[in-house]
Amino acid sequence: MKSHKYSDNQTLEKISGWAQELGFSDLAVADIESPKNLSLPIERYKNWIEQGLHGEMMYLKDTMIVRSKPDKLLKGVKRAIMVSMNYLPKDSTSDWIVKEINGLQKSEKANISVYARGKDYHRVMRKRLSKLAKKICLEIGSYGFRACVDSAPLLEVELAQKSGLGWRGKNTLLLKRNEGSFFFLGTLLTDMPLKITHGSSSNLCGSCTSCLDKCPTKAFVAPYVLDAKKCISYLTIENKGIIEEPLRHLIGNRVYGCDDCQLVCPWNKYAKLSTLEEFNVKNGLDDVSLINLFKWNEVQFMHNHVGSPILRIGYERWLRNIAIGLGNSANKKKEYGSVNNGAVSEIKKTLVTRLNENKPILRPHLDWAIAQCDK
């Protein structure tokens, strides 16, 4: 494209530089003008929906048409500026993967997905994408922009792959060879005819199947195909009701989301730390006991999670997830013999305190967790 001041390459360099100043780690550009560019991913997406693998996430089905017509999101859209933002807390130590895996073994501790321990990335990224759009308008020219972070029906991973940012791994996430997958993806749609990037996005999963093998609920029906209904992230965040009993045992101490298919991915030894304070851990959520969290009242829940993505599941589902964790913890403690009887009694005592509450979603999980203590 031609701008008044810069060549196509210079324009891209400038925009990438501004993006880095705003905390994004990478930027690439995909062509979104030509519908044929999206036809194959849309076909795959349709198949996935037709098989019902999206579970209760009806918005994924309802927005299928828009996904194939990005023009509906921004009139005259030509490009998708794809950005990534690393989210590993900036004070993480070099052995963070080992610590995370060990944390999953400590059944009395709550495991909360790394991305959800700090501020809600939707807000953090959208704000910064809007700043980037303003900067471009100011420095280059007045174009149309729309910032999207999981908020608009787009096929972000496919667009990121097209832009050369990385490749879609067998765990369905975008992977980058120098950064793994512990980053968020954001999109800035624009009618600006920016130069398209391609990068080197060849698939480097090779013969590896670690993510498929390690998934606690066997949620992958095939490489690159996830049955969301079985995924712990879906179960603990998107599922608004009763979690089926056979799946409860497999959830372990995971209270909000699941990182297992990322933790085992060899490319994540290259994951980079965030540069932003926003993703620092709040409320000690990287090392907190299930019992402590279960004792929070609703006011504490609302107050402690201000600005956190966890707020979206609401207090009752939060308790539901912790109750499952406590039931599983009781089972684990019993595996290790009588020395843990005291721990099981304490778990039961904590669970029983909520038996009189009128919480129809929590109740069956509470009963189940208490039954695990009594078994």
Ligand code: SF4
């Ligand atoms: S997030 Fe956890 S449950 Fe979901 S697919 Fe990955 S490993 Fe399986």
Ligand code: SF4
């Ligand atoms: S664990 Fe292996 S197969 Fe899975 S996404 Fe990573 S490299 Fe690909």
